[in-house]
């Protein structure tokens with residue numbers, strides 16, 4: 305957890321500044337959503353990120369994955385000895401990064417099985433598209449169709465999902481909770497080494513939350529780092545984080561252990577913001593407080 309760690313073992317984020325790509329002058333500091341994130345995630349570590357709505361959690365997840373709507377205006381991200389920011393999103397995925405979306409999108413016409421199979425094949429070939437690997441041949445580093453079906457069956461069982469989802473179109477007509485489970489199914493099959501879960505718990509009923517959390521726990525292993533974005537400490541009752549970070553005002557304003565999540569649940573963000581020297585009038589309750597102001601302007 306310090307600057308001297310090798311980037312081969314850790315995802316190292318240094319002074320990361322991110323702005324929306326659509327902003328006409330994205331490099332202007334006032335356009336930056338993230339204003340200097342420092343975070344190191346080691347193999348086998350679970351880092352939870354909590355923070356008020358609009359604080360930049362999803363922006364961080366997207367920037368790490370290379371979403372084209374965001375530009376990195378300053379800072380660096382290194383992983384597996386590479387400058388992650390120079391890689392296209394698909395290369396990042398081939399390198400073992402995975403993002404479970406907060407709002408998964410539907411892909412009509414593409415079945416769940418084909419989608420996951422293509423993603424797995426791409427990942428098996430790796431970032432350099434190793435020509436020696438035949439993704440469909442288990443003797444050449446791949447997964448045969450039979451093995452793939454078997455694997456899907458296991459993962460459906462792990463997440464207590466009905467196998468009929470395999471032939472449905474990706475997220476088409478899925479309920480909110482089903483979409484989140486499909487994200488976890490993808491993760492279970494792809495076996496990433498760095499998993500970013502953006503509010504995977506939101507929209508899940510109590511039973512589904514437990515099943516998904518148990519699924520994630522079963523996937524945890526010493527080779528995988530996890531960045532778990534959540535609003536609720538309740539998820540952390542199931543998945544114990546090694547570290548909890550508070551993201552607010554575009555920065556990580558406090559880091560701690562599991563206790564920090566309990567404290568946030570108890571007290572909200574205001575005390576932590578105040579301790580970090582921020583104006584507590586502008587807390588997560590601010591949006592409500594700003595409404596009269598906005599109406600004033602509209603008048």
Ligand SMILES: Nc1ncnc2c1ncn2[C@@H]1O[C@H](COP(=O)(O)OP(=O)(O)OP(=O)(O)O)[C@@H](O)[C@H]1O
Nearest residue numbers: 324325326337356357358359360361362363364373
């Ligand atoms: N493409 C974009 N263009 C302009 N503004 C954006 C863009 N993406 C995000 N923002 C703004 O950046 C801020 C952070 O958004 P982000 O989605 O990262 O927040 P969040 O912490 O994930 O919030 P939530 O808890 O509600 O999911 C918000 O004010 C949002 O409106």
Ligand SMILES: [Mg+2]
Nearest residue numbers: 361362363406
């Ligand atoms: Mg978000």
